[in-house]
């Protein structure tokens with residue numbers, strides 16, 4: 001097993017990464033204001049934060065902010081294709097320990113998690129819960145020192161809740177994902193834009209006029225469907241949940257099963273958080289040239305073993321585009337190896353959106369460091385969620401109405 005530890009810095013790579021980080025930083029007013037608010041206090045002094053995140057420029061802004069607030073930060077990438085080497089090099093040049101490499105193997109990926117977990121950590125910032133899961137399986141002796149942490153994503157929270165249900169989660173984890181300032185914007189509009197950004201820059205294809213099949217109408221699916229329609233696509237949604245299915249219908253989408261959608265669709269996008277959503281029986285019925293992409297956390301939604309089994313050969317025909325030449329004579333194209341298409345084929349969510357999510361990560365880590373919570377999965381305290389939203393609105397120059405005393409009384413009363 002190889003660990004992505006580097007001893008010499010590639011200065012040109014680091015320079016490019018630094019420009020990316022500085023570019024992102026200017027559009028992150030929430031992080032900037034949190035830095036300004038806490039800088040003198042140095043609230044993370046003496047704390048050691050282990051992070052497993054998508055290592056691109058916005059994430060670097062978060063990690064650097066945590067350091068500027070006093071933390072020691074050690075980081076690993078949370079997906080082999082989302083790591084941007086130039087950004088990691090810029091962080092290493094600043095003295096941060098960063099264990100990741102774009103295109104790392106699965107073994108390397110886990111070895112990098114181990115490299116982070118060998119440090120003496122007390123706070124975990126996770127995206128997908130791999131760091132939390134690994135510390136519970138392989139570093140049990142370190143569990144008592146962990147104060148807790150925060151989790152970014154739907155899949156990660158689902159895993160943490162399963163750990164809590166099994167009675168093994170040994171420390172408190174705050175679910176950033178379930179805060180309104182997160183899922184209403186990051187999951188919906190962040191994914192909505194970044195998925196299409198990744199697909200369009202990778203394929204150079206037109207979306208207008210296409211039949212787009214969106215599997216899963218959670219917040220991410222809603223955002224992707226919304227933006228697909230705005231780009232001129234016809235959208236078919238597949239769902240398990242009756243309310244979500246009807247919501248998709250009311251939003252102007254068609255609702256079908258994957259079996260029904262398979263022979264019709266031009267572009268298939270999975271955002272369910274589940275596995276085997278697009279399987280052999282679907283792929284075999286797809287049109288020649290169908291495009292497959294995943295935006296769920298793990299690369300298990302488009303079931304690659306079935307794709308391989310149905311294919312006589314696989315060719316990489318463009319960066320991040322693999323053509324599966326099926327034995328039935330058709331080809332289907334898989335983007336970014338079926339990994340998160342917005343990060344594998346793009347830069348992830350827009351900067352202004354990650355500003356909110358990472359503001360919540362920072363506040364949640366701070367909350368963990370200041371409160372002694374029992375093991376379990378916690379929501380972000382509502383006042384923090386609201387405060388982050390207010391900061392964002394202020395930075396956007398948007399003022400809110402205030403209640404007149406008379407209106408407040410009216411809202412609280414019943415006689416009138």
Ligand code: ADE
Nearest residue numbers: 054058059127152348349
């Ligand atoms: N950039 C950094 N983390 C991300 C995430 N979880 N989703 C999309 N873009 C990101």
